[in-house]
Amino acid sequence: MNDKERRMMPLFSIGIVMKLTELTARQIRYYEEHKLIFPERTSGNQRLFSFNDVDRLLEIKKLLDNGLNLTGIKLLLDESDVEKEKLAKIRKSELTEKELRTILKNELSHPSKLGKTNLRQGELARFFSKH
Amino acid sequence: MNDKERRMMPLFSIGIVMKLTELTARQIRYYEEHKLIFPERTSGNQRLFSFNDVDRLLEIKKLLDNGLNLTGIKLLLDESDVEKEKLAKIRKSELTEKELRTILKNELSHPSKLGKTNLRQGELARFFSKH
DNA sequence: ATAATATGTTAGATAATCTAACATGCGTTA
DNA sequence: TAACGCATGTTAGATTATCTAACATATTAT
Numbered sequence: 305m306n307d308k309e310r311r312m313m314p315l316f317s318i319g320i321v322m323k324l325t326e327l328t329a330r331q332i333r334y335y336e337e338h339k340l341i342f343p344e345r346t347s348g349n350q351r352l353f354s355f356n357d358v359d360r361l362l363e364i365k366k367l368l369d370n371g372l373n374l375t376g377i378k379l380l381l382d383e384s385d386v387e388k389e390k391l392a393k394i395r396k397s398e399l400t401e402k403e404l405r406t407i408l409k410n411e412l413s414h415p416s417k418l419g420k421t422n423l424r425q426g427e428l429a430r431f432f433s434k435h
Numbered sequence: 436m437n438d439k440e441r442r443m444m445p446l447f448s449i450g451i452v453m454k455l456t457e458l459t460a461r462q463i464r465y466y467e468e469h470k471l472i473f474p475e476r477t478s479g480n481q482r483l484f485s486f487n488d489v490d491r492l493l494e495i496k497k498l499l500d501n502g503l504n505l506t507g508i509k510l511l512l513d514e515s516d517v518e519k520e521k522l523a524k525i526r527k528s529e530l531t532e533k534e535l536r537t538i539l540k541n542e543l544s545h546p547s548k549l550g551k552t553n554l555r556q557g558e559l560a561r562f563f564s565k566h
Numbered sequence: 567a568t569a570a571t572a573t574g575t576t577a578g579a580t581a582a583t584c585t586a587a588c589a590t591g592c593g594t595t596a
Numbered sequence: 597t598a599a600c601g602c603a604t605g606t607t608a609g610a611t612t613a614t615c616t617a618a619c620a621t622a623t624t625a626t
Contacts, residue, residue: 317448317613319477319582329583330604346450348612350583373602448582450613460614461573479581481614504571504624570625575618582613590605596598 308392311359314344314352321353325361332361338374340364340381439523442490445475445483452484456492463492469505471495471512 318329325332335341336351341360343351353361360381367377449460456463466472467482472491474482484492491512498508524530 315447315451317451317582318584320446320448320483328604330606333584334603346612348583349585350612352451368603448613449615459573461575464615465572477581479614480616481581499572568626571623572621573623574621576620577618578616580613580615582611584609584611586608588605588607591603593600593602595600 311355313354315355316353316358318351318353321358321361324358325365327361327365335361335364335374338378340374340378442486444485446486447484447489449482449484452489452492455489456496458492458496466492466495466505469509471505471509 316324318332321327321332322329332341332351336343341353341357341364343353343357346352363381364377367380368374372380447455449463452458452463453460463472463482467474472484472488472495474484474488477483494512495508498511499505503511
């Protein structure tokens with residue numbers, strides 16, 4: 305099991321997530337309803353959140369504070385996810401030479417957040433990592 | 436907030452801990468009853484476990500497999516905790532010269548697990564750390 | 567053979583969470 | 597200004613998860 309999988313493991317009940325994020329249950333469910341997070345469910349239909357989910361909620365909270373609405377936040381986070389995928393692939397060298405050239409070329413014409421602070425590890429992951 | 440505090444944060448319901456440890460609720464409660472673990476409680480009296488608690492449960496499970504009984508396990512874990520405290524103090528240089536000399540002298544006559552693999556970071560903590 | 571240990575199982579109570587509906591405050595727009 | 601949409605609050609009723617306590621059972625130690 306690698307870090308990515310660890311951060312995706314469904315671990316936390318909504319009660320804990322409320323404390324970790326200082327969001328209400330209503331808010332958390334509303335964000336799920338609008339497809340900003342995708343918590344797992346127990347066999348009895350209760351939500352189970354991962355580290356990633358909590359990170360995302362903290363990010364959502366911050367962006368709401370900054371005046372964005374849910375639609376904008378969804379766009380931002382989705383794009384951010386795409387960038388993260390790219391970075392992960394690059395790190396693991398899963399790209400062919402051609403793909404890599406395509407990405408880099410594209411990066412030159414439409415600079416994204418690839419490599420910027422935006423892509424550093426999530427708030428909560430840092431919170432719980434060891435160093 | 437440092438690592439020690441993070442690992443002590445009450446985060447997991449008993450249901451999650453059951454899955455993480457593959458222990459039954461009965462077993463987990465029994466070990467608490469016998470003072471091997473000390474999970475927190477919610478305001479509604481439901482148990483909340485920390486990383487440390489889960490680590491401890493995995494250790495207990497392993498030792499039971501190896502034929503120890505709860506009494507012996509408690510002794511081992513308690514002693515191990517003492518050693519960890521010593522190590523932590525040493526790391527943070529919270530010891531006077533005299534205390535340090537006392538520890539080292541004692542170490543020579545009654546070698547404990549100080550510094551041995553026994554004191555490496557807990558199973559779960561490693562499980563969830565980033566590298 | 568009996569006692570102790572560790573765990574299973576059950577019952578009944580309580581806590582936590584779920585969905586769905588309606589309410590509210592606050593900008594935005596017609 | 598009135599109507600609307602968005603984000604959130606609140607409530608009700610149902611369901612799931614967890615709790616304690618008691619009794620059952622299998623294995624181990626005396």
